[in-house]
Amino acid sequence: MTDNTVRGTGGRRSPVPYLMLLVAGLVGALWTPPAVAEPGPEAPDGTVTWGVRPAETAEGVERPTLRLEVEPGSTADDAVVVSNYSAEPLGLALYPADVRTGQDGTPAAALAADEPEGAAAWVTLDAATVTVDPGASATVPFRVAVPADAEPGDHTFALLTAWKDDQGGLSVDRRLGTVVDVRVAGPVRPTLAVEDLQVRADEALSPASTRGVTLRYTLVNSGNVRVRAQASVELRDLLGRDVGGSPPTTTTAAHEEGVELLPGDRVRVTTSIEDVAAPALHLRARLTVAPVVVDREPPSPDPVPAIATAGTVVVPWAALAALLLLAGVLWAVRRRRRRAARWEARIAAEVERRARLGAATREPEPVGTPPGG
Template sequence: MRRILSVLMVLAPVLVAPTPAFADEGDVTWTVRTASNSYGADRSSYSYSVNPSGTAKDAMIVANRGKDPLTLAVYAADGLTAETGQLDLHARNDKPTGIGAWLTTGGGTIAVQPGRTVTVPFTVSVPANATPGDYVGGIVTSLTQPDQAQGINVERRLGIRIKLRVGGALTPNVAIENLHVDYHGTWNPFSKGDATVSYTIHNTGNTAQSAQQAVAVAGPFGWFRTSSAQPAASPELLPGESWRMTVPVEGVTPALWAGATTTLTPLLTDASGSISPLPAVVATAHGPAVPWTLVVVLVVLVALVIASRFLRVRRKAREDARVQQAVEQALAQV
């Protein structure tokens, strides 16, 4: 059985509208774009607000720019945030639970003649028991071809993003989890060091959100507060997703104990595309910030002082003993 390797995934929103998404390899070329209808013209992606038990009907236009007829698979998939921070789609054989399960087309494949276009109508049917909130996925066209040299099937995918907001109570919320601070000193016993603050941003609400971030480290009682360079906003996280952050903070005073404070300002995008900041979320963690080089220097100095005092006492004891012996000898001769 051949293994399937997915080598191309393009989502239309990454391109500047109204340029269609486009796949090209040799003589096989096709494009996809949104249809012009009551939802709008020249859209870069699909966006719907639908209540439970409701539907949204739309269409995708597929054009064959090559010289040969094309037979393409058409299917839907749920979205996810990739390690790069960009939107990606689950593989075709991953079991969908959202848009990938709710979107249906007229058939599983389409045939497109050279120089022609095919309209692919589809329907998004939201179940009655769907949880309110945001869902992201995509409608995908796919071409699978054998690679005889590698012994695998190569799947090339081209799709358009779909963002769906299911009506009901929206509960946007993010949490800061697994917050840690680590201090890193220098060889110079009197210089400041650096700290590393790490934490996880967890979207615990039911809306897609990104977050502006601010990180600072301070000593006891808030003394010697130092802020990091402004971290970039997190990628937009889907409900339930997490994003791990590691932020360096330079010029931290080693005051024996350090407190790291992370502040997140969630950013919520509404149905019109407007972005609104939400109340900030703050978390604090503590850890040692010991200037170990200075501690070693102090330990050595203390050891030298103790050793010097011990040697003085020992010399005095020897001198006293010598004097006492001389006195005793003198008295014995009288």
């Protein structure tokens, strides 16, 4: 089970993709992944370090993530714990933010200035700020009020803490928090759609060698729950023969393993297959992407997978180049032989011409001249 708790700054990177560190200048803002510090020893002097984790409430104890099951039109109460690992008192802003996933597969929380439109709009806090003493922790309660007309399924927001520091004329906002998954009761639809499927085959040294095949496409979560994509690929040549290949690997620009999508997300995905037998002239791919519900009981019946097909012309450039080279060599040899034959013919004709010319110009010997005469 994934730990969605995020702690302060410094040290190694958090495993949680949702939370971002915002560095805002006078002319714009820059998002970078948050740095993380393990709780325990006091942070070095001058270092501001804090952490956020789920609190122990009626919803659970030692929870790695915050998940709430709520009926439409009802409310749910929960809390997070904010710990200050710094040597000075720490004042933090508190606010909920909508979470979306970008085309590269990286989820990110909205800016503080953005008006909440999703589940973040359902959240109320007792206070907009919290001050935590050095080495101490504070519990921050919050309430989620689900509208009566809320769509069933998964709704996600981030509960964030923010600390602002002025450094050399730049305003630096560091944000840390935790993700809250709200499941609104009702029918669930784990559904994926595949758009703009493109197929590309790598070059092969010879028709008998294997190659890699890459499928690029846009994956859309058209359902109402968070799902993980599980892809399978069938590859066939012009004659309909299965050309095999290794198990597919599905990635995004930001993640090397696995693809998870929130409802409504659109992510550009790459699926790669190795050791594919070199097909003749044409390759057709049949992509099947099954939605797998994340961290919940799978629905019954099983979700219907998304299926898409596309093909590509496979030009055996290496073999074609070898054939062209061989054809060039044969043409050059034949041309040379023809030139040699024409030259030999010309020489023979010249010899014959000169022989005839010599015979025609030679003086005839006298005939019938008496001896001594």
